[in-house]
Amino acid sequence: MNWIWNVRLETGESMDSYGRVQTETGLFHLKVDEQGQVVEISAAENRQPDGEGFDAKQKLALPAFKELHNHLDKTYLSLEWKASRPSKNLDHRLEMEAAELTELAKTIEQRAQTMIERHLKNGVNHIRTHVNIDPFIRLENLKGVKKALDKYKEYVTYDIVAFPQHGLLRHAEVPDLLRQALQSGATMLGALDPGGIDKNIEASLQLTMDIAKEYQSDVDFHLHDSGHLGYYTMDHWLRMVEQQGYRGKTSFSHAFGLNGIGESKQRAFAKRLKDNNVQILTTVPISLQRKLIPIDLLTEAGVFVGMGCDGFYDSWGPYGSGDVLERVKEFCEYTGKTTERKLRESLAYITEGVTPLDQESVYQWPKVGDEASFVLLNASCSAEAVARAPQSQERILINKGKIYNPYKQRQNIQSL
Template sequence: MIWLKNVKLEVANREHQGMMETQTALFHLGIKEGKIVQQLPHTQSIPETTEEIYDIKGHLAIPTFKEMHNHLDKTYLSLGWKATKPVKNLKERLQFEAEELKGLAPTTKQRAKSMIEEILSSGSTHIRTHVNIDPYIGLKNLEGVIEALEEYKHAVTADIIAFPQHGLLRETVPSLMREAMRSGATMVGGLDPAGIDRSIETSLYETMNIATEFNADVDIHLHDGGHVGTYTIEKWMEHVEDSNWQNRTAISHAFCLGEVAEGKQAELADRLRENGVAIMSTIPLTKSLPPIRLLDDHGVKVHLGCDGFYDSWSPLGHGDVLEKVYKYGQITRRSDEVSLRDSLKWITGGITALTKTGEYKWPKVEDDASFIFVDAASSAEVVARRPKRVAVMNKGKVVYGSLWSTQELVK
């Protein structure tokens, strides 16, 4: 058993000079087998028989993050600087990527490991990665990504999505997708049933067919906009209902939800909630956003991710999913303590230290001992200022940075 002493936790709201602030206090946390087993106010003494004590020195503990939309197989990381080749259209981009990834295949594991390190350093201990499965690359990228994640299984968990980047309905892709599911992919992906596959009903049918065959969850890239996109979502929910696949699917990007009237948004949000269909967003600057606040108000689960970064699509970006919450705050002008603090839930899998009204929620005895330690006054400051992640602990193990032992510095 180990103890973390002087951990700053958020405990309540308090009003000060007409503004809401977050009240914090120091605690000692006892950890055993990756779980919190004791939680003491800092005024109480830690048992003298304790062998390992780490002084957190008043740093704030926040929940670890979940990177919920990523492409570990595509990055240029570890290969040195390389800008993105200009192309005329999406067709050219896809063709260039297909040819390039064949050449990069021998370095997939190396590049994926570099990306995992980048993501982990920002505080994410779960990665949902889409991996290209197509006639050009076959299963080579999948093999490299699985090997990379295996080396980091002590630090991160992962969803590995078989992703038909060049379309599900072409050539040998359906059989390759099934082979990918037999070879270590854990989820079924999809891409623009209208814009790429040119057959909404057939594409969605085949996606669900593979999912039910392998008892797998689904995450579909949907860039198709407006009413074409919302029609696709409605048809997908019919498949979810017919197959009893509630709480097992997600739509990534879903720009279309922000491109229809608010009444239609609310109608779709209610149906998404009823079927447990989550929405994943990367908070892009070039597209309309799904109506995150409306979705949240209607009980739809919303998650954020960085998408691919530094690859053939763009040289920009990095693995700090906290930046996505920050960017959303900028766009929607979130500035008060409570709304900033509450928005952290979109990168923690829904976990926040306090409820909106200030009741204590996290952490509690029997919770996983998974924390990010930062020098900040509150979660709201973390969102607004994006401080350095001093250390990351996942289920009782330090997976990034260092803790301060009473005896020595422990990594």
């Protein structure tokens, strides 16, 4: 690609006659080099399109989206419809999941591929996926997910988290299976509720640290335990991180232990999270109010917060569209964000902090030298894109200058 013509970019803001903020935009042409970087930005009024390129037809460009908590191996997508079976508790749910793992492993690549395509169509160019590593299917899900992701390597990058869904300590072979996974394509180490699942916080965390340090791996924890149990788990891990100098390698997914501990304690803990460069990754579970962690407080403290869709349409639940932009909309709606600036700023949760305008509403993206990765959609500005996400479903993903065409890609995959 040489040029992307007629792209709408945010340029600043103004006030209308009612004192309401409005985002200003303009039309631009973007030149992209062979390395997928923006090398020139020209105002559309100063230059007529000429030569080869892609006409964006005045669609708004936003930074490509990042899906930071997903389970490509769990989805039922591409299979016949089936609702979820009710479970008595988490242990019972894991037993039911284990019973179908062997059968589902036969279609892992197909199902993962279907979910990846859904994300690409929604504008995602990076996926962090957790993949079950367990004694029932061992590394089968990892192999299938990696094959599926590699088919789309021109359009999406990824993290694969080796995830002990059925516990680290409950099955003797799991620790070595995790080591094998980190040697076989998994890029991160996962962990799950050392208290609620493994029933031994200290032993579970220490073994997790041992494996992580052995491979110098980042660690992404699933922490569903709430209240003091969840808080104690995170606090204990941070003390280990501080004592052993393992800063900058931790993500807490869900992190429900941040609830119910009081605002002053939340603020003090947020500072520790920031000091240790810990990421918080949330799926915005608005169906259970007690589980909506203090996202705004964490953001104000400078903690990295990212969002993801988790699993959707799987044994755990039949719901979910797989759209991270809709996750942002739900968060804004639930927390009462209605102003132009608040809606606009919330986009950062799915772009790894990149927004077209900075905190002072000054233009900051894209600039010459930036990666040419965009989502093009029909919206007047990012605030509208967030607030009206379900109406903005027709999107075009451009990753490093390459346009994702789902129809052409499907033909290519069928010929492999």
